[in-house]
Amino acid sequence: MQAAEYGQTAIAITDNSTVQAFPEAYRTACGNKPIKLIYGMECNLPDMQTMLVVIVKNQIGLENLYKISGAAYLTKKKISELRNGLIVGSGSETGELFRAIAAGKSEKELVEIAGFYDYLEICHTMPRETVLKIIRLGTQLDIPVCAAGNVYYCRDEEIIYHILLGDEPRYIDGECAVGLSLRETDDMLSTFRYLGEEKAYEVVVTNTNRISDMIENLSPPSVFSEQRQIAGREEAEKLVRDYAEKYALDWDNERIVQFAEKIAGGVIEII
Numbered sequence: 001m002q003a004a005e006y007g008q009t010a011i012a013i014t015d016n017s018t019v020q021a022f023p024e025a026y027r028t029a030c031g032n033k034p035i036k037l038i039y040g041m042e043c044n045l046p047d048m049q050t051m052l053v054v055i056v057k058n059q060i061g062l063e064n065l066y067k068i069s070g071a072a073y074l075t076k077k078k079i080s081e082l083r084n085g086l087i088v089g090s091g092s093e094t095g096e097l098f099r100a101i102a103a104g105k106s107e108k109e110l111v112e113i114a115g116f117y118d119y120l121e122i123c124h125t126m127p128r129e130t131v132l133k134i135i136r137l138g139t140q141l142d143i144p145v146c147a148a149g150n151v152y153y154c155r156d157e158e159i160i161y162h163i164l165l166g167d168e169p170r171y172i173d174g175e176c177a178v179g180l181s182l183r184e185t186d187d188m189l190s191t192f193r194y195l196g197e198e199k200a201y202e203v204v205v206t207n208t209n210r211i212s213d214m215i216e217n218l219s220p221p222s223v224f225s226e227q228r229q230i231a232g233r234e235e236a237e238k239l240v241r242d243y244a245e246k247y248a249l250d251w252d253n254e255r256i257v258q259f260a261e262k263i264a265g266g267v268i269e270i271i
Helices: 022-027 058-070 076-081 094-100 105-114 128-141 155-162 185-192 197-213 228-250 251-264
Strands: 009-014 036-045 050-056 086-089 119-122 146-147
Touching: 009 155, 022 036, 036 058, 036 076, 050 076, 050 094, 050 197, 094 128, 094 251, 105 128, 105 146, 119 128, 128 155, 146 197, 185 197
Parallel strands: 009 036, 119 146
Antiparallel strands: 036 050, 050 086
């Protein structure tokens, strides 16, 4: 596992609206280089058109996460009802807090919104002024602020798979591809060095470990059998293959090839 090779002691799995990756992630995390696996999920809240992150703290929280993942219509109220054993984070650019800041909400509104969460999230794709405002709110409310990797793939070159799936507009900015690959701790510290050495260490190392230390080592429920995982994986792989084939062999082929050539030739920089 790449995270273990980087010397990281824990990693959170927070896929969007699904928990299907848990059993396979558990088997990988318990392999040759053990690493603490933190279970979680990005939750979409249709009534707010935003998302938040829930992280499992203990067995009760794991059970509540599965209830949340199976909810037909998820709301902030539902999250509150099932909050026992869970840690709730503010999420990234699609989160309620980020959007409120971007919309110019008042200080009173921002304090009320931030106060709902157990930790506030910042990431390298956020504008610096937004990061600074979130840190100020965290200090004011005594809520830890954590730098999240916002990882979508392990290595920079794997961005091409997301382009095949139609994700290009989110990741391409001018002549730069916004890197959402797994980062080493030193890289994360460098990213947030504009906060000052002490604060950068706090959000990258101290607070993330603080959250990790609150979480018990758990295994996923046995209901997710190997057979069910294999069946689900085959269906998912076929869906991805069919979708990628459509992009690679249809109108999108020339654009994808040109982009891949630009990355290979160093014309587009991965940041």
